[in-house]
Amino acid sequence: MLAKPCRLLIYLKLLANLTYGAQHISFMEKILIVVPCYNEEESLPGLLTDLRSIRNELNHLDFLFVNDCSSDNTEKVLAREKLPYVNHPINMGYNAAIQTGVRNGLDAGYENFIILDGDGQHPPIEIKKLIHAYEKGADIVIGSRFKDGFDSTYEISAIRKAGMMFFSFLTSILIGAKIKDTTSGYQIFNDRVARALLLIYEGQFPDAEVIFLLNLLKFRIAEVPVEMKRREMGESMFSSLASLYYPFRVVSGLMIAFGRYFVIKGKLANA
Amino acid sequence: MLELSTSAKIALDILSVVGIVFIVFLIIRDRLKMELGLLWIVAFIVSLVVVSSTTVLTQLTNLVGGIYPTAGLSVLAFGFIFLLLIIFTTHLTILHGKIKNLSQYISSLEKRVREVEREDQD
Numbered sequence: 001m002l003a004k005p006c007r008l009l010i011y012l013k014l015l016a017n018l019t020y021g022a023q024h025i026s027f028m029e030k031i032l033i034v035v036p037c038y039n040e041e042e043s044l045p046g047l048l049t050d051l052r053s054i055r056n057e058l059n060h061l062d063f064l065f066v067n068d069c070s071s072d073n074t075e076k077v078l079a080r081e082k083l084p085y086v087n088h089p090i091n092m093g094y095n096a097a098i099q100t101g102v103r104n105g106l107d108a109g110y111e112n113f114i115i116l117d118g119d120g121q122h123p124p125i126e127i128k129k130l131i132h133a134y135e136k137g138a139d140i141v142i143g144s145r146f147k148d149g150f151d152s153t154y155e156i157s158a159i160r161k162a163g164m165m166f167f168s169f170l171t172s173i174l175i176g177a178k179i180k181d182t183t184s185g186y187q188i189f190n191d192r193v194a195r196a197l198l199l200i201y202e203g204q205f206p207d208a209e210v211i212f213l214l215n216l217l218k219f220r221i222a223e224v225p226v227e228m229k230r231r232e233m234g235e236s237m238f239s240s241l242a243s244l245y246y247p248f249r250v251v252s253g254l255m256i257a258f259g260r261y262f263v264i265k266g267k268l269a270n271a
Numbered sequence: 272m273l274e275l276s277t278s279a280k281i282a283l284d285i286l287s288v289v290g291i292v293f294i295v296f297l298i299i300r301d302r303l304k305m306e307l308g309l310l311w312i313v314a315f316i317v318s319l320v321v322v323s324s325t326t327v328l329t330q331l332t333n334l335v336g337g338i339y340p341t342a343g344l345s346v347l348a349f350g351f352i353f354l355l356l357i358i359f360t361t362h363l364t365i366l367h368g369k370i371k372n373l374s375q376y377i378s379s380l381e382k383r384v385r386e387v388e389r390e391d392q393d
Contacts, residue, residue: 089373
């Protein structure tokens, strides 16, 4: 027989689910914000101020910073601020950093995750928009830098915008739903998506192939426009060489995705 | 200028297609990273184009000063092999550095665990 406090908590959770729908993040369900960092000692102080501010408003947020073997004082900043963080002993790339954070979160029992870049491009205040869209029933919500049409919240070069529009068009045709920003790292998702991402992430950074695979795996994908900032400080994880290679890699990845879908689906079923 | 026989073209084209399918299979099964797999796919596509197009193969053979079309194919193959070797040796060097860093990190962790265990025993 369960103790009275446990039963009370269960009844309250059931009531919350009935009232707000199965996706509602009740006051008992914490969200883990995973922040991948690579040489972000200059961006972190400003980001931390904003993160603490949003946590004061939404007190079911926890942080986990993933230091991807930064060569600057990123780790010292994290240690000084007494923040929970993990270190990569070798540089593994953006997707690997997210996987590390997500893996740690799943082991700790988290059911909801937010990915937010450590370079300050993703204002923490926009988390509220992500959560609001997430609670409507999506498995993953992507924060898009595009508002009306393809007007970005910050200036993007014409070539880059053309590329993003092309991949948005490709992805939208493949999944039968409009997704404008296929490379956004600003996302919120549940633990089922988290387990899938541990198998899906193959390249160095998120791309259209990930969205396509999530769609094939029958996850509900939503997108919401958010304000994003141009990177001011620190070092990008995406070198200029990677930017040249990226379109070729994405198109190839989309073509091969069907085959990967069956392998990933099998692994998820056996997990 | 001699040309490749039709049967030779067909055989080489089939080999290229089989190669592409095999590489895709390896990528899907996570036996080969996408980045390296793409290199092989590009190589097979280039060989498919060169073998199928008499003009391209003739020009390539003339460029290297050959008479037989297989001379052009051989130079292409050698060039690809050298490129692969450069890429692999570069990758090996980077991996060697990462393994060294990982080993040093693990040895530090192991030392800390021993010290914590010793303190617990004391």
